[in-house]
Structures are given as structure tokens and as C-alpha cells.
Amino acid sequence: MSFHPGGIAGAVGQTEAKPELKVTAVNDPSLWVDEHGDVLYRYALERVRKHDVAQDLVQETFLAAVRTRDRFRGGSTVRSWLCGILKHKICDYYRKRGRETAFTDLEFLSDECAEKFVPEGYWVHMNGPKEWKPEADEVMHRDEFWKTMRDCLGKLPERVAAVFMMREMDEVESKEICATLLISESNLWVMLHRARMALRECLATNWFENPEVQH
Amino acid sequence: MPNPRPPDDTSTFQEHRSWLQLQIVLFICRFTPTCPEVVRILSLGMDKELSLMMRIKLRVHYLMCSFCKRYMKQLKYIREVSREFPEKIGDVSDASLPADAKERMKAALRQ
Numbered sequence: 001m002s003f004h005p006g007g008i009a010g011a012v013g014q015t016e017a018k019p020e021l022k023v024t025a026v027n028d029p030s031l032w033v034d035e036h037g038d039v040l041y042r043y044a045l046e047r048v049r050k051h052d053v054a055q056d057l058v059q060e061t062f063l064a065a066v067r068t069r070d071r072f073r074g075g076s077t078v079r080s081w082l083c084g085i086l087k088h089k090i091c092d093y094y095r096k097r098g099r100e101t102a103f104t105d106l107e108f109l110s111d112e113c114a115e116k117f118v119p120e121g122y123w124v125h126m127n128g129p130k131e132w133k134p135e136a137d138e139v140m141h142r143d144e145f146w147k148t149m150r151d152c153l154g155k156l157p158e159r160v161a162a163v164f165m166m167r168e169m170d171e172v173e174s175k176e177i178c179a180t181l182l183i184s185e186s187n188l189w190v191m192l193h194r195a196r197m198a199l200r201e202c203l204a205t206n207w208f209e210n211p212e213v214q215h
Numbered sequence: 216m217p218n219p220r221p222p223d224d225t226s227t228f229q230e231h232r233s234w235l236q237l238q239i240v241l242f243i244c245r246f247t248p249t250c251p252e253v254v255r256i257l258s259l260g261m262d263k264e265l266s267l268m269m270r271i272k273l274r275v276h277y278l279m280c281s282f283c284k285r286y287m288k289q290l291k292y293i294r295e296v297s298r299e300f301p302e303k304i305g306d307v308s309d310a311s312l313p314a315d316a317k318e319r320m321k322a323a324l325r326q
Contacts, residue, residue, distance in 0.1 A: 029324045033317050042308040043301055055316045062320055083301070112251065121249025128282035129289060139296075146303040149296060167262065168297035174262045193258035200289050 029066050036079050040086050046150065047090050047165060049158060057093060061086040087170055091180065094162055098181035105159040106187065109194040113201065129200070132208040145207060152202035156195055163188060164195035240279060247276035253283045257290055 040061060044054035064085050065072075072081055097103065116127045123129075139145045153161055163181070166172045174192075178185050207213055248256060253276055256269065265273075277284040312320075 030321055033312075033320045033324070037317060037320065038311045039305040041312045042310050043304050045310050046304055046308065055312065058312065059316075059320050059323060062324055066324060112255075114251075117249075117251050121251055122280070123250050123282040129285040131285065132289060132292070143303075143307050146300065146307045149300060150304065150307055153300075165297070168294055169301055171298070189259055189262060192262060193255055196258050196261070196290055196293060197254070199293055200286070203293070204289075 029062065029069070032062055032065070032078070032082065036082050039079065040082060043083070044086060044090065046153065047162070048093060049154075053093065057086060057089045060089050064089070091166070091170070091172075094166070095180045098183070102183075103159055103162075103181040104183050104187045104191065105157050106190060108157045108160050108191075109198055112194065113197060130204070130209055132204070139207075144213070148203065148207045152199050152206065155202060156198060160191050160195045160198075163191050164199070167192055243275055243279045247272045247279075250280060250283055253280070254286055257283070257287050261290060261294065 037058060040058045041054055044057045045051065048054050048057065061082055065082055068085075072078075076084075094103075116124055118124055153165070156164065163177060163183075166177050166180075167174065172180075174185060174188055177183075178188055181188075247253070253273065256265065256273070259265070260269075260273075273283075273287075277287075
């Protein structure tokens with residue numbers, strides 16, 4: 001099951017493979033729900049964490065897709081096209097949230113792992129980052145790794161996770177995130193810094209430096 | 216004499232060398248930010264371009280601190296796997312749309 005949220009733009013290239021098949025898939029929206037619904041829902045759920053909101057977002061995605069399917073040229077798969085729409089819907093959801101409540105979270109990790117540094121400002125030797133052994137490419141093929149990643153993301157507070165995922169998964173520039181969520185750049189940077197710090201720590205403890213994981 | 220001491224000039228050379236090393240370390244300490252600051256700056260560098268001076272300072276800091284260098288590599292790695300994550304979530308999550316939600320969506324799509 002592959003999932004590529006950046007799919008909207010890829011309107012040209014790789015079209016020739018099986019055009020008729022893709023056209024039928026696009027023309028019969030009732031098939032979308034069974035074919036793509038669960039994958040879209042899983043992604044939405046990781047992002048917004050609420051079942052009802054995730055369901056609404058998936059439904060809105062399908063409806064928006066029906067309205068705009070004339071513009072789908074078959075350059076990407078139906079799924080990546082739908083995922084691209086979902087990504088925008090998630091962004092809209094957070095935009096609304098940002099209008100309603102202050103979207104900053106400066107409480108989380110406010111000590112910034114102070115115990116990792118000696119007062120003079122250097123790493124405590126025992127607690128400094130250790131080398132991460134298994135090479136990046138190997139890890140990426142292992143479901144257990146992605147489960148760990150998912151758990152670690154799940155441990156971040158909601159708003160911290162939301163800005164982290166916008167920045168690192170959707171690759172939105174920081175200025176744009178600030179404009180969307182109505183937060184200041186310095187607050188965003190604090191949140192991103194702490195998200196990265198916590199995620200690094202969590203991946204280190206539960207995967208890279210975990211003796212129970214068979215590398 | 217049974218145990219000749221090493222010639223004097225070697226020991227002064229060693230003294231000079233350790234003095235020099237100490238000076239270099241002190242210089243690096245004064246010239247570059249502390250580790251908690253470096254860690255913060257490294258994260259900032261993932262979101263905006265750092266000044267040339269700051270990039271030089273980081274390089275110099277790495278000479279002395281392999282922890283911060285590792286931290287920097289791991290941040291880049293985290294970015295890489297985060298971008299990959301949406302592709303994988305379909306495989307590692309077992310959440311699925313409830314049947315009634317699916318029916319509702321199909322009904323909405325038929326209209």
C-alpha cells in the first residue's frame with residue numbers, strides 16, 4: 001500500500017502505462033471508498049488523532065475529488081491524487097483551529113532535556129547522542145521501525161506534532177505554517193526544536209539503542 | 216646510569232604541545248556556542264538558512280564535539296524518515312473506516 005501525499009502536482013509523466021484503467025477508476029467514485037478509504041483514514045488519523053475529524057476529512061476529500069475530477073489527468077495514481085487533496089484538507093482543518101485557539105505549546109519539554117547537559121553547557125558524557133548503527137536505507141524497509149516512529153510521533157503533544165508534521169512531512173515552509181496557524185516564527189521554532197529533540201530521544205531509546213531490537 | 220631520563224627537550228616539547236592543545240580547546244569553547252545552544256541552532260538551521268559565520272562556528276564546534284555532530288546527522292535522518300512516513304502508515308496502522316462511515320461516504324458520493 002503506497003501513499004504519496006504530494007501527488008497533486010504530478011500531472012504529467014508516467015501516463016501511458018494503463019490509461020483506460022485509471023480513467024475508469026476516476027469515473028467511478030463509488031469505488032474510491034472501498035479502495036482508498038482505509039489508507040486515507042489511517043493517514044488522517046495519525047495527523048488529527050480524532051476519529052470523527054479524520055472521517056470528516058476523508059469524506060470531504062472524496063467530495064472535493066468528485067468536484068474536481070475533470071482536472072485529474074491521470075499523471076499520478078488515483079490514490080496519490082486523493083492523498084494530495086487530503087493533505088490540503090488537513091491543512092485547512094488546522095487553519096480553522098488556529099483561528100479558534102492559540103496554536104502554541106511552549107509547555108512541552110520546556111526544560112529542553114536539561115539533564116542531558118552539564119551546567120557549563122556540554123553534553124553529559126553518558127547521555128550524549130550515540131551512533132545510530134543500522135543504515136538509514138535498511139531501516140526504511142522494516143515495519144517495526146515505522147511502528148516505533150508512529151508511537152514516537154503519537155507521544156508528542158497534539159499541537160507540537162501538528163507543526164512538526166506540517167514542516168517535515170508536508171514540507172511547508174515555516175513562514176507559511178506561521179501564517180496558517182497564526183503563530184509567531186520564534187514560537188514555531190521552539191516547538192519544532194522540542195519536537196525534534198523528543199523524537200530523536202524516543203527513536204534512540206526505542207529503536208537505535210534498544211537492545212531488544214534485532215539490528 | 217641504569218635508568219636514563221628522557222632528554223629534556225622532549226618533555227618541554229610535550230608540555231608545549233599540551234599547552235597548545237589547551238589553548239585550542241579554550242578558543243573553541245569561547246568561539247563557538249555551548250552544546251544546548253548548538254542543538255537549538257541546528258534545529259533552526261533545518262528551517263532557515265544560517266549565517267556564514269554561524270555555519271563556520273558549527274564546523275569548528277564539531278571538531279571538539281562529536282555529540283553535536285551526531286545530533287546534526289540524526290536531525291537530517293529524522294527529516295528523511297518523516298518524509299517517508301506517509302507512504303508507510305498504510306502498512307503499520309490497522310485502523311479502518313467503520314462500515315457506517317463508508318456507507319455515508321458512498322451515499323454522499325452518489326448525490
